[in-house]
Amino acid sequence: MKNQILKKSIDLFDDKGFKETTIQDIVDQLDVTKGTFYYYFNSKQEVLRDIHLEYIEGLLQEQEEILQNQTLSNKEKLYENIYLTLSKIDTQGKEARIVHRELRHLHEDHVKQIKLKRKEYRLNFEKIIDEGKKTREFSNHIRTDILAFGFLGMTNYSYYWFRTDGELTDKELARFYTEIILKGIEEVPVKEGI
Amino acid sequence: MKNQILKKSIDLFDDKGFKETTIQDIVDQLDVTKGTFYYYFNSKQEVLRDIHLEYIEGLLQEQEEILQNQTLSNKEKLYENIYLTLSKIDTQGKEARIVHRELRHLHEDHVKQIKLKRKEYRLNFEKIIDEGKKTREFSNHIRTDILAFGFLGMTNYSYYWFRTDGELTDKELARFYTEIILKGIEEVPVKEGI
Structure with a gap:
């Protein structure tokens, strides 16, 4: 039942x-009483916290x-993390x-908890970059923290425009982003004087 | 007075x-009556629309x-646009x-209006990339639209983490981002076999 409440809440929060x-909306959809809801959750905010937690922990x-x-190189790890x-x-x-939308409706303590986990995700991303610098897959002249923020910005922003039913798959998009950052877009002159 | 109402509303919307x-909060801060407010605006939403419009039009x-x-090359234009x-x-x-926070509180028609202008900003950004491809400053192998989304994601995301009182200036950040995308971060081997 707990999972059903979560699932139905996800539908409703996304839609409305x-x-x-309201809690009434949630229990109406499941055809149960408010008592059932309160057996599993103390409030609507607790449901939201669980949605946030499950997402970031996953x-x-x-x-x-x-x-x-x-078996993966750091370049491959970078791609896999972006694709993830x-x-x-x-x-x-x-x-x-x-x-992405509903962080501010959480209780302060829960916001802290979620932000710590998001930071962990970012720092793990930095680990891949730092490891790649050590193995000389990546150049040392770019700051790891800025690169990580840049990557996360690119990928998070995709939630606003990227549609998986469009002409581009998520795998292709991940490949494009990895390529843009790895290879750069500057035209390399073929030969001096041409 | 119109500008004062806008200015005070910006303070209050950002803070609270x-x-x-409420409209009462705004007029209280300015020590004027609600009548004064309604002389310039039909609603609080109209104030929000004006804030959005002034920002994107600027x-x-x-x-x-x-x-x-x-006098600028397309690379320089790219940097200047990111810095902007x-x-x-x-x-x-x-x-x-x-x-960044309050788009959804606008009326539907105003949202459309703002989104059209944001699109214009993105398409202008694409123009710089396309021009740079023509002049062979940029490589032709990267899709313009994805690159523009990627850049905008990086810069928009900075609103969430970048503090101008930190160790890094906005000029430096713009330079880093431009460099990451232009040069790539892949280590170029110095010589075969080394």
Whole structure:
């Protein structure tokens, strides 16, 4: 039942917005009483916190698998991590939209908790860049922190414009972003004087 | 008086949020009556629309100057456009936060109007990239639209983390971002076999 409440809340929060959804709306959809709701959650905000937590913890877990995968180069890890973020637009679109829109409706303590986990995700991303610098896959002249922010900005912004039913897949987009940053876009002159 | 109402509303919307600010709050701060407010605006939403419009129209105007500046190469235009966006965090921080947070509180028609202007900003950015491809400053192998989205994502995301009182200036950040994308971060091997 807890999962059903979460699932239905995700539908409603995405559709109507968190503030506009009442506990009554949630239990009506599930055909249960408010008592059932309060058996699992103390408030609507607790449901929102759980949606946030499940989302970021899922990301962290998959990111950990990428980090630990010793068959991948750091370039491949960078691509995989970017793809991981983008793939959620397709596989967890509703949750993704909710966590991008509804952070400020959480209690202060929960905001802190979520922000710490988001920071962990960013710092793990930095680990890949730092490792790649050590192995000389990446150049040392770019600051790791700025690069990580830049990457996360690119990918997070995609939630606003990228549609998985368009001409471009999330895999292709991840490849484009990785390529842009790895290769740069400056035209390299073929030969002096040509 | 119209400008004073706008200015005070910007302070209040940034501080308390749009929804939590009342017209009474605004007129109290200015020590005028509600009648004065309604002489200039039909609603609080109209004030928000004007804040949005002034912000994006200011950006478009400055972007136009960059586009028209024939002394700049396309690489320099790219840098100047990125710097333009980032510099607003310092010079129009409150407005920047409001327009990033409070789009959904606008009337539908106003949202359309603002989104059209944002699109214009993005398409102008694409013009710089396309021009740079023609002059062979930029490589032709990267899609213009994705690159523009990527750049805008990087810079827009900076509103969430970049502080102008930190160790890094907005000029430096613009330079870093331009460099990351232009040069790429892949380590170029010095010599075969080394």
